[in-house]
Amino acid sequence: MHELKASPHRPSVAIIGAGFGGLGMAIMLERAGFTDYMIFERGSDIGGVWRDNTYPGAGCDIPSPLYSYSFAPNRAWPRRYSRQPDILDYLRQTAKDAGVLDRVRLNTEVTGAEFDSGTGKWRVETSDGETVEVDVLIPAVGQLSRPSIPEIPGAETFAGPAFHSARWRHDVDLAGKRVAVIGTGGSVIQFVPQIQPEVARVTVFQRSAPYVIPKPDRTYRRWHHRMFKALPFTQQAGRASIWTAGEVLTLALTSVQALGKIVEVTFRTQLWLQVRDKALRAKLIPDYRPGCKRVLFSNNWFPTLMKSNVDVVTDRITGITPGGVRTESGVHDADVIIYGTGFKASEMLAPMRIRGLGGRELADEWAEGAHAYLGMSVPDFPNMFVIYGPNTNLGGNSIIYMMEHQFRYVLQILAEMAAGRMSCVDVRREVADEFDHEVQDRLRTSVWTTCQSWYRDESGRISTNWPGLVWEYHRRTENVDLSAYRDLGLAKTA
Ligand SMILES: Cc1cc2nc3c(=O)[nH]c(=O)nc-3n(C[C@H](O)[C@H](O)[C@H](O)COP(=O)(O)OP(=O)(O)OC[C@H]3O[C@@H](n4cnc5c(N)ncnc54)[C@H](O)[C@@H]3O)c2cc1C
Numbered sequence: 001m002h003e004l005k006a007s008p009h010r011p012s013v014a015i016i017g018a019g020f021g022g023l024g025m026a027i028m029l030e031r032a033g034f035t036d037y038m039i040f041e042r043g044s045d046i047g048g049v050w051r052d053n054t055y056p057g058a059g060c061d062i063p064s065p066l067y068s069y070s071f072a073p074n075r076a077w078p079r080r081y082s083r084q085p086d087i088l089d090y091l092r093q094t095a096k097d098a099g100v101l102d103r104v105r106l107n108t109e110v111t112g113a114e115f116d117s118g119t120g121k122w123r124v125e126t127s128d129g130e131t132v133e134v135d136v137l138i139p140a141v142g143q144l145s146r147p148s149i150p151e152i153p154g155a156e157t158f159a160g161p162a163f164h165s166a167r168w169r170h171d172v173d174l175a176g177k178r179v180a181v182i183g184t185g186g187s188v189i190q191f192v193p194q195i196q197p198e199v200a201r202v203t204v205f206q207r208s209a210p211y212v213i214p215k216p217d218r219t220y221r222r223w224h225h226r227m228f229k230a231l232p233f234t235q236q237a238g239r240a241s242i243w244t245a246g247e248v249l250t251l252a253l254t255s256v257q258a259l260g261k262i263v264e265v266t267f268r269t270q271l272w273l274q275v276r277d278k279a280l281r282a283k284l285i286p287d288y289r290p291g292c293k294r295v296l297f298s299n300n301w302f303p304t305l306m307k308s309n310v311d312v313v314t315d316r317i318t319g320i321t322p323g324g325v326r327t328e329s330g331v332h333d334a335d336v337i338i339y340g341t342g343f344k345a346s347e348m349l350a351p352m353r354i355r356g357l358g359g360r361e362l363a364d365e366w367a368e369g370a371h372a373y374l375g376m377s378v379p380d381f382p383n384m385f386v387i388y389g390p391n392t393n394l395g396g397n398s399i400i401y402m403m404e405h406q407f408r409y410v411l412q413i414l415a416e417m418a419a420g421r422m423s424c425v426d427v428r429r430e431v432a433d434e435f436d437h438e439v440q441d442r443l444r445t446s447v448w449t450t451c452q453s454w455y456r457d458e459s460g461r462i463s464t465n466w467p468g469l470v471w472e473y474h475r476r477t478e479n480v481d482l483s484a485y486r487d488l489g490l491a492k493t494a
Pocket residue numbers: 016017018019020021022040041042043046047048049050053058059060061062067108109110111140141142143144145187352387388397398399400
């Protein structure tokens with residue numbers, strides 16, 4: 001068994017996942033002098049979703065000045081909504097500059113972790129059969145890292161290539177092919193306009209129409225880059241205004257739903273201006289309230305659907321045949337199927353087997369839905385802090401912003417450990433329960449309960465989203481309330 005060496009009082013840390021969450025946490029640890037850490041990454045490269053989502057047109061939908069670390073501003077973003085290669089480059093460069101890349105163990109999946117109450121340490125088990133002992137466990141595996149493909153009868157009989165948008169097959173030449181696209185989520189509205197000009201036909205199978213509003217994208221020119229460098233506050237101001245707009249959108253989704261009207265009017269105006277065909281327009285009107293599913297941004301989605309080689313099919317899919325996709329109205333011929341069907345968002349931390357105090361399984365603790373105090377701490381799972389955990393996803397603002405609050409929060413606890421004032425802590429159950437009740441109560445009146453979406457698990461519980469403003473999360477995580485935790489006094493970090 002390998003043991004990471006904890007210096008006196010300085011806990012050793014295992015981070016799981018090398019996306020924005022894991023790498024950001026590592027950078028903050030490094031800066032604070034907590035140098036006994038290791039990052040386990042199951043992929044063959046760092047980057048998380050930005051390594052995996054290489055489909056044509058992949059990019060962020062929160063502008064780059066905000067969709068980046070506040071502590072590593074990039075004055076040279078090529079555009080306001082950057083594309084996947086630039087986001088991945090940014091993440092790689094930032095991690096390299098901070099000196100954390102050589103702590104990443106690639107191709108190493110964490111299969112499980114067990115807390116040992118004898119030693120007060122976590123035993124982390126990896127796919128190569130190794131066990132590593134650490135004081136603190138930080139899972140940062142993301143909510144959107146496991147693609148979800150629906151079980152459709154006959155799918156295995158399809159004669160051509162079939163793949164998920166997050167596992168894009170660049171070896172499949174789509175030129176001149178008939179392509180069936182299943183789903184109309186965030187990825188689909190980005191890649192269909194890119195592939196449409198080269199394919200023979202694209203058939204989009206839509207279960208429910210998304211609210212798509214204009215994307216205020218622009219390329220940043222040389223003068224922008226010069227200005228951001230010479231006068232950093234100009235980029236800061238841009239960041240602040242995007243943040244504020246995100247808060248307004250969040251208000252529309254949570255407590256002031258009348259604001260959703262703004263989204264609806266914007267959507268209907270764009271639809272009316274871009275789609276002149278009445279029958280098509282009727283298909284593209286969502287049957288749920290604005291914001292219940294993620295609001296999407298695009299200027300070219302509707303114009304693409306107007307092209308003569310694009311069909312939108314709204315009949316229910318009943319099966320897949322060797323030659324295409326079957327719906328109630330017949331078989332739609334296809335040479336290639338692309339699943340744009342999203343991710344297993346609510347199956348948090350799966351499929352790892354995590355066992356806490358007394359061997360308690362995290363899967364049992366979360367049997368009725370994942371929940372964690374402030375999205376990070378789970379009773380009976382001492383010294384485990386989840387990044388981008390339950391109820392910390394957002395419908396209208398930057399996830400990286402949320403994560404940064406988590407990094408700072410965890411650092412505060414580690415600082416308490418380093419100072420010898422805490423050793424091995426878990427959140428008090430009554431505190432975690434009260435927090436969860438509050439979150440679920442508030443979510444019950446949010447727009448997200450008015451339709452079925454990836455925000456909800458099978459039972460209908462919303463285990464993904466934060467119920468309030470980002471500002472509130474900032475306020476509640478700014479200073480750790482130490483009384484929320486009990487110290488088990490087990491860890492041997494001193
Ligand atoms: C296409 C796309 C666009 C997005 N755009 C935006 C946006 O514009 N704005 C926004 O705020 N959010 C956006 N998101 C959400 C995005 O998930 C977060 O912003 C953020 O990138 C998540 O980072 P993460 O590190 O938590 O997770 P991930 O990026 O998913 O990284 C998790 C890492 O953990 C690894 N891992 C998982 N399990 C294990 C294991 N058992 N052992 C070892 N390694 C493991 C994975 O391989 C992965 O590398 C987008 C998501 C997608 C898919």
